[in-house]
Amino acid sequence: MPQMRLKLAALSVLALGLSAATITLEAAPAQAQEFPTLKKLQAERVALARKLTPSVVAVADSLPDLSNPQATGLAQGAAFAASGFVVDEEYVVTNFESAPTNNLEPGSSCWLMAHDGKEFTGKVVGKDKRNLMLLVKMDEGHPKLPSLKLANSDKVEVGSTALALGNTLDSLLIDRQISFSFGTVSGFYRFEPIGVLNPDEGGDPYRGNVFEVDTAIHAGDHGGPICNLDGEVIAMMCPHWMAGRHMGCAVPSNQIAAVLPQLKKGVKEDDLAQATLGFKAKYSKEAGAIIVTDVTPGGPAEKAGMKNGMHLMRVDNYKIPSMPRLKEMLGIGFIEREVEIDGGFGRTRKTKVAVSYGLPIGTHIQLTVKDAESGREKTVDLITVQKEDDF
Numbered sequence: 476m477p478q479m480r481l482k483l484a485a486l487s488v489l490a491l492g493l494s495a496a497t498i499t500l501e502a503a504p505a506q507a508q509e510f511p512t513l514k515k516l517q518a519e520r521v522a523l524a525r526k527l528t529p530s531v532v533a534v535a536d537s538l539p540d541l542s543n544p545q546a547t548g549l550a551q552g553a554a555f556a557a558s559g560f561v562v563d564e565e566y567v568v569t570n571f572e573s574a575p576t577n578n579l580e581p582g583s584s585c586w587l588m589a590h591d592g593k594e595f596t597g598k599v600v601g602k603d604k605r606n607l608m609l610l611v612k613m614d615e616g617h618p619k620l621p622s623l624k625l626a627n628s629d630k631v632e633v634g635s636t637a638l639a640l641g642n643t644l645d646s647l648l649i650d651r652q653i654s655f656s657f658g659t660v661s662g663f664y665r666f667e668p669i670g671v672l673n674p675d676e677g678g679d680p681y682r683g684n685v686f687e688v689d690t691a692i693h694a695g696d697h698g699g700p701i702c703n704l705d706g707e708v709i710a711m712m713c714p715h716w717m718a719g720r721h722m723g724c725a726v727p728s729n730q731i732a733a734v735l736p737q738l739k740k741g742v743k744e745d746d747l748a749q750a751t752l753g754f755k756a757k758y759s760k761e762a763g764a765i766i767v768t769d770v771t772p773g774g775p776a777e778k779a780g781m782k783n784g785m786h787l788m789r790v791d792n793y794k795i796p797s798m799p800r801l802k803e804m805l806g807i808g809f810i811e812r813e814v815e816i817d818g819g820f821g822r823t824r825k826t827k828v829a830v831s832y833g834l835p836i837g838t839h840i841q842l843t844v845k846d847a848e849s850g851r852e853k854t855v856d857l858i859t860v861q862k863e864d865d866f
Contacts, residue, residue, distance in 0.1 A: 523638070524655040527706055530623045531653050531699060532567055533588040533642045534559045534597075534611065535575040541648060548644045554695030556588070556648055558641035559611065560708065561620045566739060567611040568731060569698035570713050571602060576698070579609055581743070587611070589618050592651045601738025603747060604809070604832040606730050607681060607713050608698075610738040623700055625735075626707035628727035629837075629858075631686065635660045639690035639712060639723070641699030654696070661722060662687035665791055665840065666715065679715060680829035682806025683838050685724040686710045692723030701725045733836035733861065750836040750859035752776055752805065756787055758798050764788075765795060767844065779855035781844055788852060789843035806834035836861050 539555035541547065547555050557576045559569035567587065569576060579585055583599045595617045601610035636659060643654035663686055666679040688701060692712050701710040710725030717724070737747055753774025759766045764786040770776050789795065790804040803810055810831040818824035838859045845852045 520657065523704070523706060524640075527623070527638070527640055527700075527702060528590050528653045528655070530561045530621050531590060531640045531642075532559050532561065532620070533557070533645075533647045533695075534567065534569045534698060535586050536578050536583065538586050538594075539575075539645075539648060541645075548646075548649050552644065552694060554642060554645045554693075556586075556642055556645060556695060557697050558695060558699030558712070559587070560640075560698075560700040560711075561622045562625065562735070563739070564622050565613050565617070566600075567597060567613060568711060568735075569609050569611060570607055570711060571604070571609045572607055572714055573694070573697040576609060581741075585611060587613065587617075588647060589620060590647070590651075590653050591618075592647075593618050600741055601734075602744050603734050603738060603835075604680075604744065605747075605835040606683060606726055606734060607715075607832075608711060608726065608731060610735070612739075623702070624707045625728040625732045626703055626705070626709045628686070628709050628729040631660055631663075631703070631709050631727075633660055633662060635709075636704050637686070637688045637690050637709070638702040638704075639688065639692060639696065639699065640702070641692075641696030641712060643691070643693045643695050645695050654691075656690040656692075658688055658690035660686050660709075661689050662720075663727075663839075664717070665838070666717060667791075667793075680832045681713075681715055682831050682833070683730055683835035684727055685713070685715065686727060687717065687720065687722045687724055689722050692725075727837070729837040730835040748836065748861045750834045750838065751862045752834075752840075752857060752859060753778075754781055756798075756801065762786065762847070764845075765798065765801065775857045775860055779842070779857040780853070781842070781855060781857075784847050786845040786847060787842065788845050789854075791841050792843065792854075803830050805840070806831045806838075809833050834859055 533556035535556040547553055557573040559567040579599050581599050581602055585597050587597050588594050597611040597613045599609055600612045639656040641654055646652045646654045665684055696712050697714050699712045700708045703709050708728050710727050712725045715724045734747055753771040753776035754767050755769040756765050767785040767787055770783050795801050811827045812830050813825050813827050815823045815825055840857045841854055843854045
């Protein structure tokens with residue numbers, strides 16, 4: 476019996492050895508297979524950049540003079556052309572604030588360059604300071620360039636991927652290269668009303684929203700698109716930035732989409748549809764507070780939970796110094812203020828500066844209100860809409 480048990484054990488070991496060998500031989504081909512790598516992700520990003528590039532153009536008020544290589548690009552950190560992107564086949568959206576475009580007004584002719592270096596011309600058909608934008612219609616004979624679709628920017632969340640394309644430091648003019656920067660949407664806010672709260676400090680006249688992005692934004696990029704992974708535009712790059720945060724900013728696409736149809740029709744800036752908050756306000760000496768009045772049924776204020784008689788306490792978490800300052804904080808219309816600036820040689824001079832370009836349609840505003848009876852405060856998110864009596 477002991478001998479029989481030893482033989483059976485030996486056979487078992489042999490059988491196990493064969494099984495192990497068989498398993499090893501069968502597993503070998505699987506180990507040789509190629510595992511997924513970041514190369515696939517890289518290939519997708521490169522393909523997306525190539526797809527979006529033909530929709531981006533350089534824009535300037537006139538043909539740039541590149542004869543002095545020290546006057547543009549990396550040498551000076553400057554650019555002779557801004558960026559723009561094609562919408563609706565024959566229109567280009569760009570930013571009006573950059574040096575190459577800040578002299579352009581409706582009716583002005585401008586110079587453009589396509590991604591492949593082909594030059595052509597266009598005409599400014601609309602301007603909307605509230606959204607920092609110009610709309611250019613390309614002249615006949617322009618190259619056939621693909622259009623970009625405007626996404627619903629209200630659906631963009633912090634952490635979303637952001638793709639920025641532009642004419643970084645005249646990269647298109649000098650190297651025939653549309654720049655591509657890959658990053659993240661890191662914030663969404665309105666600018667701090669520094670000049671509104673303290674008239675002696677400089678402020679920011681733009682009172683709409685911005686996406687804060689950690690993509691690269693340099694001279695020449697302003698007016699270029701920020702896109703999502705579907706290749707749709709979520710925002711337009713602008714030169715504004717929040718003090719202390721040091722990231723790029725861009726105007727959300729919903730604000731652009733709200734006025735684009737009117738700009739295409741040639742509606743003048745003063746006649747463009749206006750935004751409404753859906754309420755009015757007045758100062759009450761008896762209550763010693765600013766009172767919410769005339770809340771429009773179904774309007775933005777009512778939807779946000781505001782009611783007649785509530786006290787308006789703060790705008791974007793800033794205390795309200797006075798009724799005149801409230802209009803500036805909210806951005807009710809184009810507002811200028813006379814300030815004293817350094818005139819040189821120890822003298823000062825007075826000049827007018829804009830403290831509000833006006834409130835864009837689609838702007839998100841945080842308002843803190845207090846119930847007059849209970850004394851309880853709450854903060855509401857209000858989204859402006861187009862006035863019913865406009866277009």
